[in-house]
Amino acid sequence: MMRGYIQAKKTRLKFYKNIPLYYQARGIKLMLYKPSGKTIEEIRIEKGLLPDKLYIKQEDKIRGIQEVQKVFNNQLKEDVRSKNPEKIKETLVNIVQETLAEPRSGSLEGVSETINILVREYTKESDVIKNLLSVSDKDYSTVMHSINVMALVLNYAFHINCSLAEKKVLGLSALLHDVGKTKIDTKLLAAPRRLTDEEFKEIKRHTTLGYNILNKCNFGNKEISLSALQHHEKMDGSGYPNGTTRISEVAQVIGFVDCYEALTNDDRPYRNAMDPLRCLNLIKQDVESGKFSRNVFEKFAYSLL
Ligand SMILES: [Fe+2]
Ligand SMILES: [Fe+2]
Known part of the structure; x- marks a missing residue:
């Protein structure tokens, strides 16, 4: 693994919007896969049309968790309403x-x-x-x-x-x-x-x-x-x-x-x-x-x- 980066969990990929994601190009360098402000299309994730491993910057880790928590909290509101x-x-x-x-x-x-x-x-x-x-x-x-x-x-x-x-x-x-x-x-x-x-x-x-x-x-x-x-x-x-x-x-x-x-x-x-x-x-x-x-x-x- 690259120093300063951590691998993103597959199940969480669709939730990252403001967190940029990176992929490993030609075994050496990490390159930007998706910038801040955009989410990966769900269909892309479902069909596996993306690099095998994606990374987030270590410094974005907590912000990443907060972003996922926010999505889940909104989901929770919907779930409660659906009883x-x-x-x-x-x-x-x-x-x-x-x-x-x-x-x-x-x-x-x-x-x-x-x-x-x-x-x-x-x-x-x-x-x-x-x-x-x-x-x-x-x-x-x-x-x-x-x-x-x-x-x-x-x-x-x-x-x-x-x-x-x-x-x-x-x-x-x-x-x-x-x-x-x-x-x-x-x-x-x-x-x-x-x-x-x-x-x-x-x-x-x-x-x-x-x-x-x-x-x-x-x-x-x-x-x-x-x-x-x-x-x-x-x-x-x-x-x-x-x-x-x-x-x-x-x-x-x-x-x-x-x-x-x-x-x-x-x-x-x-x-x-x-x-x-x-x-x-x-x-x-x-x-x-x-x-x-x-x-x-x-x-x-x-x-x-
Ligand atoms: Fe205890
Ligand atoms: Fe306990």
């Missing part, structure tokens, strides 16, 4: 995948608009977002988990009827709570067995890693990075990374829903997903022992009705 939960989930997966591929300031803020769209549309069409939860996922990944936690948390936020600003913070905190996992070896995250102490210690780092990543972003709200840091803390001090008992309210909600989602979905090959009622009964033990807030537990249980 098709499968399609909505597919677009959300695309947005989150694109964003988590390069999780840093400049790209992460792009999902703010995603949350804005969902919150706005939920007000009009609450069923559509609720139905997101019944779309089954073929491959369970951090992306799927993040989207599911976000959908459950938004549903909770509408149930408790907090302010619009609080709904957005809750949704965004949920969607990005595990962003630190992008820095952890995927083999470890998907290990089809119980982890060793050493491996578990490594995975626990996703909290502080996520905090550091989100702290550099311009969300205008500290709760989002704080939730990444504290979502595995428990109110009795038995959590991680710091074993603190002073957990932000948003992080308490994210942590609770995170646990619920992981149990009700098949996130580990060695165990099976649990049905909601059994799961709530199990988590209730953690409420009794003071790990989770009773208030959050009760409101969340009602939000599922």
Whole structure:
């Protein structure tokens, strides 16, 4: 690969308008393939009438992600209006995948608009977002988990009827709570067995890693990075990374829903997903022992009705 250039993903080619694309001529130099302001004709892409590899300049990378996010966010608006939960989930997966591929300031803020769209549309069409939860996922990944936690948390936020600003913070905190996992070896995250102490210690780092990543972003709200840091803390001090008992309210909600989602979905090959009622009964033990807030537990249980 040429220094200063990165290969553009085939599936994203049609979205680049303001980003110039380059091709490799005669094995040496990179030449302009398409200037800024023009998109590649879709028919050309479909028929493969273009160079095998196209490149974007390294310095255009974040702008490229922003451009793709914008197209997907517009797609999301259409999907919500068409009331098709499968399609909505597919677009959300695309947005989150694109964003988590390069999780840093400049790209992460792009999902703010995603949350804005969902919150706005939920007000009009609450069923559509609720139905997101019944779309089954073929491959369970951090992306799927993040989207599911976000959908459950938004549903909770509408149930408790907090302010619009609080709904957005809750949704965004949920969607990005595990962003630190992008820095952890995927083999470890998907290990089809119980982890060793050493491996578990490594995975626990996703909290502080996520905090550091989100702290550099311009969300205008500290709760989002704080939730990444504290979502595995428990109110009795038995959590991680710091074993603190002073957990932000948003992080308490994210942590609770995170646990619920992981149990009700098949996130580990060695165990099976649990049905909601059994799961709530199990988590209730953690409420009794003071790990989770009773208030959050009760409101969340009602939000599922
Ligand atoms: Fe986590
Ligand atoms: Fe999580």
